[in-house]
Amino acid sequence: MSDSLLAAAKNTLLLELHEASKLPERLDEGFLKAAKAVLHCNGKVIVSGMGKSGHIGRKLAATLASTGTPAFFVHPAEALHGDLGMIESRDILLFISYSGTAKELDFILPRLAEKQVLLLAITGKNTSPLAQAAHAVIDISIEREACPMHLAPTSSTVNTLMMGDALAMAVMQARGFNEEDFARSHPAGALGARLLNRVHHLMRQGENVPQVTDSATVMDAMLELSRTGLGMVPVVNTRTEVSGVFTDGDLRRWLVGGGKLEDSVTQAMTRGGFTLNADSRAVEAKEQLMNRRISAAPVTDSNHKLAGAINLQDFWQAGIL
Structure with missing residues (x-):
């Protein structure tokens, strides 16, 4: 039985692939x-179809x-009601x-004509009533179904699916539709997280x-390191601009070198330090941290003032891996 099952499955695939291999030749004027x-x-594309064609139509829409x-x-039945x-x-x-x-179609076609709605057809019969009424016909004709009866x-639904995808992809590329456009239609997905999120969407703010x-x-900065656990503390001037960054590593180096906790933090900090812009794409900001081999950074606004802070865990929790 196992051999017969595999043979039937293989034959089905071979027949469907054979029919589908002819589709590139159907990319004609229609x-x-x-x-x-x-x-x-200028409006919407409404896809319709009965039975298996309808199932494929839902996917195409x-x-x-x-x-x-x-x-x-x-x-179609709902259209008529x-x-x-x-x-x-x-x-x-x-x-x-x-x-x-x-x-x-006997009822739908006259109503479309009354409304002056443009009709497109995906069909295997170029002389059918649907094809004759359509502005353009996409040919999905086959020699035989993969069904042994x-x-x-089977073969016809594969052809429909593939031609539908060909149509959608051709139009997409002609529109110049890109990854960010796609992400806006999928904001909850992994791609949306990667491309739509900006640093200011993920950064810590306020008391955090x-x-x-x-x-x-240095003592003040050490206590602030302990309070937040980010591994770094931005040092700001009177205008809240970041003058430098004080890290766990700066603290260790300062104490090993004989520095005192009562000394000014400006003596022990890393001057300037690395900062991220609040409007930067989150995926790019994460890559910057990874490339610099640091786990956290201050975030500044367009005026170079401290706006927040972020670390690698914040990116990971947002699904930016």
């Missing part, structure tokens, strides 16, 4: 017209929406039907920020 229509659409094209899925009201003349309806003869949509003035002693 595909171009469809892509340009989507690219220049989601892919378009997340890559810069406002889109959503409408079930009120959801056609969602579609406006500036929108596009992208209908998926391999046969192009879905019964719902030639009944269950260690600091001493340049009139403080």
